[in-house]
Amino acid sequence: MRLKILITIAMMAGPALAYEPLVEKREFTLKNFVTRGGRTVPEMRLGYETYGTLNDAKDNAILIPHYFSGNSHAAGKYKEADVSAGYWDAIIGSGKPVDTDKYFVVPVDTPVNLGANDPNVITTGPATTNPKTGKPWGMDFPIMTIGDFVDTQKGLMEQLGIGKWHAVMGASMGGLQSYEWAARYPDKLERVIPVISSGWADANLIAWLDVWASPIKLDPNWNGGDYYTGQAPNAGLAQAMKTLTLQANSAEWTDGTFGREWGSRAELGE
Missing domain, CATH: 3.40.50.1820 (Alpha/Beta hydrolase fold, catalytic domain)
Incomplete structure (x- = not known):
């Protein structure tokens, strides 16, 4: 403890x-x-x-x-x-x-x-x-x-x-x-x-693992997993990692990392 x-x-x-x-x-x-x-x-x-x-x-x-x-x-x-x-x-x-x-x-x-x-x-x-x-x-x-x-x-x-x-x-x-x-x-x-x-691992986790993997498998470059002589499914991997990252962190982390702030009047040209 x-x-x-x-x-x-x-x-x-x-x-x-x-x-x-x-x-x-x-x-x-x-x-x-x-x-x-x-x-x-x-x-x-x-x-x-x-x-x-x-x-x-x-x-x-x-x-x-x-x-x-x-x-x-x-x-x-x-x-x-x-x-x-x-x-x-x-x-x-x-x-x-x-x-x-x-x-x-x-x-x-x-x-x-x-x-x-x-x-x-x-x-x-x-x-x-x-x-x-x-x-x-x-x-x-x-x-x-x-x-x-x-x-x-x-x-x-x-x-x-x-x-x-x-x-x-x-x-x-x-x-x-x-x-x-x-x-x-x-x-x-x-x-x-x-x-x-x-x-x-409960059913919810198993289901989310499938969600994380889906963008990779849907990328045309995935080719059933046989992509080593061609282009890797990087676009699908990026989407999968984005989903995983957002799910793994809190809303407060997301707001602090990517959140927007009100622009000042000067920035708005007023």
Whole structure:
């Protein structure tokens, strides 16, 4: 409870000093990763970042799975010139609620990440080359579940030699992964901190997921998912992201970001 209160205060307090050390994107690979649906991905290559130091007992690690449209860049900057820091920079860092003087923080990229074309995202998914064909997997890529995401993170956990997470903490879809960790591997974590999330997907959420995806599938460039030799369905993606963004934020955010103000008489030429 104390941590949740500190997080809330930090997020309401406005801009904070960024996590100071420059962040390095790292990567790991899982060979012959078997999905919960029984399909095999010969090489599951994913990115992650770390902040802070893993102690000798390896019991101070916090896993940060990310939200749907996010990635593993949770804090800090890659370069001094970067305009903005990671999405949870206000709460991750020295002396912050997720104190990197005490904890070793590990955010991870998911498979089939939305930012597959972002050079700072390392993910394996439909845009990745299928070693059997030499072409992008496309719609042949195995269906991935939240449980599969968690299993890739468990693979990283084992590679890092961590026996138990101090906490698993994520927002939105990251919260879904946090719940999955608690349900599937309760002996592998001390606590779970899901933020703005739920332990299950009701009919309303499932329906909205279809609404979010519809503009992409209605874009002529979608071509049934086989668009890798032509134009990508970027117009549909933009509409989908607009819908998602508006739904994910409040009316107050929308007004503050895009709202109009009364023009002065001078501006109106009066």
